Amino acid sequence: MSVLYFPGCTLKNKAENFDQSFVSSMAGLGVDMKELDRWNCCGTVFSMASDDLMSQLAPIRNLLRAEQQGADALLAPCSMCYNTLARAKHFVAQEPDRLEKLHSFMYKEQGDYKGAVDVVHPLAYLRDSIGFDLVAKKVSRPLEGLKLGAYYGCLLTRPSIVSIDDPQKPEVMDKLINALGAESVYFEQRTECCGSYQTLTNLAVVANRTNMIIRSARTSGAQALVTSCPLCAYNLDQMQREARKHHSDLSPMPVFYFTELMALALGQDWKSEWTELHEVDPAGLLKEHGLD
Amino acid sequence: MMATETKMVSMVVMGESFRVPEGSTIMSALEYSGFQLTTGVGCREGYCGACGTLYREHGDYKLKGGLACQTVVSDGMHIAQIPFVPADKPSYDLEELTPDEDSFKKIYPEIFRCVACNTCTKICPQDIQVMDYIQCIMRGDIATAADLSFDCLRCGLCALRCPAELVQYNAATLARRLYGRYLAKPAVRLDRMVEDIKAGKYDEEIESLKTMEHEELKDRYYKREVRTK
Amino acid sequence: MYPESMQESIRKVEATRAKRVQVAKAGQPIVKPMSDEERQDVLKRFHPDYQDDARRPVRWGPNESEPLTADVADVLETYPRIVPERYDLSNPDFQTDVLIIGAGSAGFSAALLAQQAGVKVTLATKLRLGDANSMMAQGGIQAAVREDDSPAIHYLDVIGGGHFDNKPELVQALVSEAPGAIAWLRQLGVMFDQDDEGKLKTKPGGGTSRPRMLSARDYTGAAICRTLRDEVQNHKDIDVLEHMSAVELIKDTKGAVAGAVFYHLLTREHYTVRAKATILATGGFGRLHIKNFETTNHYGATGDGLVLAYRVGAKLAFMDSVQYHPTGAVFPPQILGFLCTEKLRGMGGQPVNANGDLFVYPLEPRDVESASFIREATERGNGVKTPSGHVGVWLDTPVIEILNGKGAIEKNLPAMLRQYKRFDVDIRTEPIIVYPTLHYQNGGVEIDATTATSVPGLFAAGEVSGGVHGRNRLMGNSQLDIIVFGRRAGMHAAEYAKKTQVGDLTLEHVNQVIETIEALNVPREKISPVMLPDYIPEHVKKRQLDTVRKGNIV
DSSP: OOEEEOOOSGGGTTTHHHHHHHHHHHHHTTOOEEEOTTOOOOOTTHHHHOOOGGGGHHHHHHHHHHHHTTOSEEEOOSHHHHHHHHHHHHHHHHOHHHHHHHHHHTTTSSSOOOSOSEEEOHHHHIIIIIOHHHHHHHOSSOOTTOEEEEOOTTTTTOSGGGOSSOSSSOOHHHHHHHHTTOEEEOOGGGGSOOOTTHHHHOHHHHHHHHHHHHHHHHHTTOSEEEESOHHHHIIIIITHHHHHHHOTTOOOOOEEEHHHHHHHHTTOOOOHHHHHTOSSOOHHHHHHTTOO | OOOSOOOEEEEEETTEEEEEETTOBHHHHHHHTTOOOSSSOSSSSSSSOTTEEEEEOTTOOOOEEEETTTOBOOTTEEEEEOOOOOOOOOOOOGGGOOSSHHHHHHHOGGGGGOOOOOHHHHHOTTOOOHHHHHHHHHTTOHHHHHHHTTTOOOOOHHHHHOTTOOOHHHHHHHHHHHIIIIISOOOHHHHHHHHHHHTTTTHHHHHHHHHSOHHHHHHHHHHSOOOOO | OOOHHHHHHHHHHHHHHHHHHHHHHTTSOSSOOOOHHHHHHHHHHHOGGGSTTSEEEOOSSTTTTOEEEHHHHHHHSSBOSSOGGGOOTTSOSEEEEEEEEOOSHHHHHHHHHHHHTTOOEEEEOSSSTTOSGGGGOOSOEEOOOSTTOOHHHHHHHHHHHTTTOSOHHHHHHHHHSHHHHHHHHHHTTOOOOBOTTSOBOOBOOTTOSSOOEEOBTBOHHHHHHHHHHHHHHHOTTEEEEOSEEEEEEEEETTSOEEEEEEEETTTOOEEEEEEEEEEEOOOOOGGGOGGGOOBOSOTTOSOHHHHHHHHTTOOEESTTOEEEEEEEEOSSGGGTTOBOOTHHHHTTOEEEOTTSOBOSOTTSOHHHHHHHHHHHHTTTOOOEEOTTSOEEEEEEOHHHHHHHOTTHHHHHOHHHHHHHHTTTOOTTTSOEEEEEEEEEEOOEEEOOTTOBOSSTTEEEOGGGEESSSTTOOOTTHHHHHHHHHHHHHHHHHHHHHHTOOOOOEEOHHHHHHHHHHHHTTOOTTOBSOOOSOOOOOHHHHHHOTTOOOBTTBO
């Protein structure tokens, strides 16, 4: 299967650690993967705002270009990008009319979208195409002793039409955590909303959710959280400082992208630049477990 | 040789039809029709972007963009000149900026509203990948944005057609300036030459050339070594 | 797409191409450069400046009885547009320290430096900011930056190219400040072409003894001009007056220039500006269509600055010479006279005749190259004819792609490629037809190294000025001129403004001009500044029964 990588904007600036760790992990797993040439914004926010066809141009163009570049699947590690692209694919698949209208608008894009390329989240790709057994075999530095809470948020599993797992009881990220040699910890709030874009206008709402989610994870024994969404990472990690204004006894908890942990377990070194992109420094925790 | 009479075609200017010689550019056709241009006209060679024009060709619903000085009239073409696209130009101090997307968030925050519809690219008379360079800016890839937007003439048609109301060409100008100022490689020899000149390294030689007798100067000139590589 | 009638000649060009490429690759000049005697011979016999009717003595003013380019003498012997008594000069509409007329790269550079010096700056332009020849320059800007080059070598090239007539102190300033000017532009964010190591790319140009032409693809002028414009617009304390065409300079009772009268091209109002110092940066005269030549110039390049300066008594220099760019487009007819950048030859493009034969060293100074093209097409009868009856010689552009590798044209000459592609000619595989086209005003208002003219309070920079290039400018030196002398003008005019007190304003000199012109029996309808060229056809004018025209302006 030929796969291309759709990074999305955030992975190219505020979540470079996500981008780099994903690319190196996939290389570590022997996956031949290139970045989609000439990708544009996945189309998030706008495409979810309404059924306006115009806003479906961005995700559909990405899929069209992936097809033109010969891919069977487009890997989108960012939950938001994955969700937007996957929903767009379904949106046009539902009614051929919609695609026809989009094509008539995209007459300069040279070629039509055929709906052949799959939008795949890397967690599903690891499960279905590589297999967690093989991942476990490739691990050269098991993350032994680490207790990690898999935080799914909303976008990986909702709406159900694009869910990569059982929306009520997802386990794909837990399986990855275990395959990497760490221990996954179940906690109540793992599929609760992080507060999403409320972070732009309503800090208190997000601060409360951050507090709630982190407490829930800690109570269940987690030392850190794992996510696949830069917005969740922002709200859970960067917003801890804000959360502490309202809940002064909230002690810090590091938040990882699943790819960072995967890169570590596959033998890649932790990069100091990645630390700079974390609000809560994970160095102490990693050192404690001999992973620095 | 074409001794026959010039064939005429019709060009519809703001709804009114004019007969103009076949093969005329929109600009020369306007002048042929009696308009004295004081706006929507500039270099007349496709370098200044003053003469952006929207048009539809006979029997085609597509709205197209061109430069009046570079676009040949087709029979039945409807045109409207766009001499100016309303857009503010914010002030900024290049020395206080960083070559990344954060500068754009401060100065041109609206570009992050891009819905990637690609209308800008479709209308660009220079065939620039306008939407792609905006996307590059959004993700902080200023170098590619500067490269892709290099041939922009700032005719403004992209901004006029944009449903998200961006002013793409302003953002492109900033991207190129940020690249030139911060991301372009240092020009080592240039800096050294500037220092040498400041230190007076060439003063004596130039002074002697300045005061040299005409014949001697001429002799020096014609005997000078010419290198082309 | 070339018509069938031209295909036979194209086949001849194709037939000789392989051999010509071989010669070029060997590294020797493909045709030997001319000696002084050969240059003089071809110039005298074929350059338009040397034709009998090219020059005539001007009949009044600072250059009285000096032979000037005939069309220039005509424009100087005209009536002013205005009636001086109508203006209330005791109450000017705008007041400023430094008034800059013209918003190309010279005007922009002057504005930035004057603003930096802490004086009030007003920048007025006939059309919009950046509507200037500056924006159109393609090939490059000269600056000695290579190991084997120096300002002194640059100096020798400039003065030899100008036939040793240039003012030495101006050439010295030009070449010595060139690298500094480039550094300044880079600081402002102009993207010059660099190689992988960061070295600025250098290409040879006509009459240069080292590859010295720096470039920004083939949009060099635009890259510079649009950056300067953006920077000017960052300084909101620089007052900008657009669509304001200068019609006359104002003097004060002490005899110094102290501002100007403007005509707003859209609202048809007149405005007066009082200024402590005035900089002319109005550019050249291509749109006067000297000797009916097609031109590469901007719509607004009508030589207004020459008239304004001459009427206040400023002396002109070298206004007997005109630069014809050797490679103006001849086909297709829609782009007749358009510039085909010298970079085409700098990158190896070869001029060949209708038989496909080389006939001239491709990088002679422009006047010599142009005269050689004319000789080939006329005396020697080896020109290529187009269906519209125009004649030219081939410029074999596919050679560029062969010599520099596939993709070289798209990467380095995107404007040229696009220009021809619009009319279905692919310059990567097909040659183009070229012939000399009116390009540049070599002379102008005489300046010294501080850009001061012979009249106090009046400064000039760029194409409107005279002395830097003598009687022939080399490629890449006009872009350099406008930056170096634009900056100088801004600095020196600001300095001058700081220590000047303006006396009472007057337009009495305009009355004297009117009297003088009357005495020369010049027809009343001859007026200037020309402002804009006249492209309205006669049959339309005949129907515009009530239309009042002042010169070319409705």
